Amino acid sequence: MSAGQPLARLAAQLETITPLSEAAKRGLHQLNVRVVRVDEGDEFIREGAQPQESCVLIDGFACRYKVAGGGQRQILSFNLPGDAPDLHSLYLSRADHGIVAMTPARIGFIPHRELLALKRLHHDLSEAFWKSALIQASILHETIVNIGRRTAIQRMAHMFCEIYVRLQHNGQADRRSFRLPLSQAALGEVVGLSCVHVNRTLQQLRREGLIESKGRHHTIRDWDRLRRVGDFDAAYLHLGPANFE
Amino acid sequence: MSAGQPLARLAAQLETITPLSEAAKRGLHQLNVRVVRVDEGDEFIREGAQPQESCVLIDGFACRYKVAGGGQRQILSFNLPGDAPDLHSLYLSRADHGIVAMTPARIGFIPHRELLALKRLHHDLSEAFWKSALIQASILHETIVNIGRRTAIQRMAHMFCEIYVRLQHNGQADRRSFRLPLSQAALGEVVGLSCVHVNRTLQQLRREGLIESKGRHHTIRDWDRLRRVGDFDAAYLHLGPANFE
DNA sequence: CGTGTTATTGACCAACATCAAACTTAGTGG
DNA sequence: CCACTAAGTTTGATGTTGGTCAATAACACG
Numbered sequence: 001m002s003a004g005q006p007l008a009r010l011a012a013q014l015e016t017i018t019p020l021s022e023a024a025k026r027g028l029h030q031l032n033v034r035v036v037r038v039d040e041g042d043e044f045i046r047e048g049a050q051p052q053e054s055c056v057l058i059d060g061f062a063c064r065y066k067v068a069g070g071g072q073r074q075i076l077s078f079n080l081p082g083d084a085p086d087l088h089s090l091y092l093s094r095a096d097h098g099i100v101a102m103t104p105a106r107i108g109f110i111p112h113r114e115l116l117a118l119k120r121l122h123h124d125l126s127e128a129f130w131k132s133a134l135i136q137a138s139i140l141h142e143t144i145v146n147i148g149r150r151t152a153i154q155r156m157a158h159m160f161c162e163i164y165v166r167l168q169h170n171g172q173a174d175r176r177s178f179r180l181p182l183s184q185a186a187l188g189e190v191v192g193l194s195c196v197h198v199n200r201t202l203q204q205l206r207r208e209g210l211i212e213s214k215g216r217h218h219t220i221r222d223w224d225r226l227r228r229v230g231d232f233d234a235a236y237l238h239l240g241p242a243n244f245e
Numbered sequence: 246m247s248a249g250q251p252l253a254r255l256a257a258q259l260e261t262i263t264p265l266s267e268a269a270k271r272g273l274h275q276l277n278v279r280v281v282r283v284d285e286g287d288e289f290i291r292e293g294a295q296p297q298e299s300c301v302l303i304d305g306f307a308c309r310y311k312v313a314g315g316g317q318r319q320i321l322s323f324n325l326p327g328d329a330p331d332l333h334s335l336y337l338s339r340a341d342h343g344i345v346a347m348t349p350a351r352i353g354f355i356p357h358r359e360l361l362a363l364k365r366l367h368h369d370l371s372e373a374f375w376k377s378a379l380i381q382a383s384i385l386h387e388t389i390v391n392i393g394r395r396t397a398i399q400r401m402a403h404m405f406c407e408i409y410v411r412l413q414h415n416g417q418a419d420r421r422s423f424r425l426p427l428s429q430a431a432l433g434e435v436v437g438l439s440c441v442h443v444n445r446t447l448q449q450l451r452r453e454g455l456i457e458s459k460g461r462h463h464t465i466r467d468w469d470r471l472r473r474v475g476d477f478d479a480a481y482l483h484l485g486p487a488n489f490e
Numbered sequence: 491c492g493t494g495t496t497a498t499t500g501a502c503c504a505a506c507a508t509c510a511a512a513c514t515t516a517g518t519g520g
Numbered sequence: 521c522c523a524c525t526a527a528g529t530t531t532g533a534t535g536t537t538g539g540t541c542a543a544t545a546a547c548a549c550g
Binding site: 491496498503504506513518 | 523527529532545546550
């Protein structure tokens with residue numbers, strides 16, 4: 001999957017959303033992709049920038065975030081390999097959030113012009129992009145509910161469920177076990193908690209036998225209970241007919 | 246604006262986003278719109294439904310919401326006349342949120358098939374819809390920051406700023422004054438607070454001379470300070486060159 | 491006028507933040 | 521391989537914010 005087709009995973013992901021014509025796939029692979037390696041912590045899209053390119057996460061793990069007035073960061077969403085995290089910039093001139101790599105990663109930058117032209121040429125591709133944006137919005141909705149209405153332990157449980165299901169779907173989870181490259185401080189920025197409270201909530205999840213962690217490697221011990229605690233129903237991820245239980 | 250062209254406001258709103266060709270506008274107005282009157286409190290789209298039509302808010306005020314496991318409601322966003330709140334349903338089969346009228350309202354329902362056909366026919370229209378969905382996403386991002394990172398008074402101040410600017414842009418605010426048809430309980434469902442705390446926070450905003458309210462009619466007394474308190478910058482609303490100060 | 495809904499108040503409490511220190515881990519260079 | 525460092529995790533003590541419960545007051549509507 002590596003050097004040859006930088007957009008292979010994007011294409012694969014789009015196809016799980018909507019079948020693509022051969023022509024559309026060929027078009028994707030003929031795009032002029034500038035591949036850039038970034039390091040952990042690099043903000044490869046900055047809040048407020050006005051990029052002329054859109055990016056695709058080729059491999060690695062990234063997060064979209066915004067910074068509140070007090071300087072505190074809020075993570076808006078995760079991005080896994082194959083995601084196109086800023087289709088936004090295609091139509092909105094100003095990036096209203098930054099994107100930061102959480103691991104060393106490779107990013108593909110594609111000129112807006114080419115992408116727009118391709119989208120116009122292949123209607124199925126255009127639909128797939130739209131649908132993918134709608135799924136992202138659906139995840140944002142659930143995030144708002146999670147932060148607005150759930151307690152610390154529910155939020156964390158819910159977050160672990162979401163991450164597990166998405167990593168699993170992305171081929172990055174082994175059984176009930178996965179690596180989540182975020183510090184506890186960063187986890188707090190995801191669910192809107194202080195890092196101290198994240199720590200204590202994690203301990204509670206462990207104490208109750210729901211998860212197990214060493215370092216940044218986490219294992220789900222009791223999926224069914226974790227799901228119930230986190231009030232998690234994977235429907236909002238729109239991952240197709242697969243059901244995770 | 247009333248009987249003749251149910252989609253007049255939608256067209257107007259789309260045009261503030263992207264100029265539309267005459268053909269596209271004609272196409273819009275030839276759509277087969279089923280207009281329905283709903284009452285305050287009516288949930289005209291239910292969470293989990295699988296509608297075959299998309300809706301447009303012709304007049305009135307509506308909110309999109311989700312319900313958490315505990316039965317508590319979280320409001321995701323406001324919708325004003327001219328909004329198309331569920332373009333989602335065009336591509337995602339299951340509505341992952343409900344929509345409820347906050348005032349008596351008129352809703353236009355348009356068959357998915359017609360809308361999809363029209364979108365395919367007029368590229369500018371398709372772009373306008375996409376852009377409008379991206380703006381909604383941008384608002385969701387700010388909502389997540391608001392709920393995740395700000396204190397009660399900041400959240401409320403921010404919400405009033407957003408509502409004021411949007412109502413103003415929609416022609417529904419008079420000077421610094423507007424009607425917001427939500428109970429304090431509902432305001433709490435917007436910003437993730439209990440209704441008691443909403444009440445106390447409102448009092449604080451009044452005490453500090455930032456706003457003034459009688460009933461559901463609110464007036465902004467000190468826009469500049471309200472904006473600072475709420476950490477509000479209208480950029481994320483993408484309302485075009487207009488600047489609100 | 492009643493009657494139901496919404497707003498307001500008070501008392502109390504739980505959840506979560508903050509601060510500061512100790513401990514662990516992983517990484518780095520000698 | 522070890523010492524050193526920096527980053528992240530864990531702990532305790534304490535304070536604040538905001539939630540809950542329950543009662544009362546103000547409105548709105550028929």
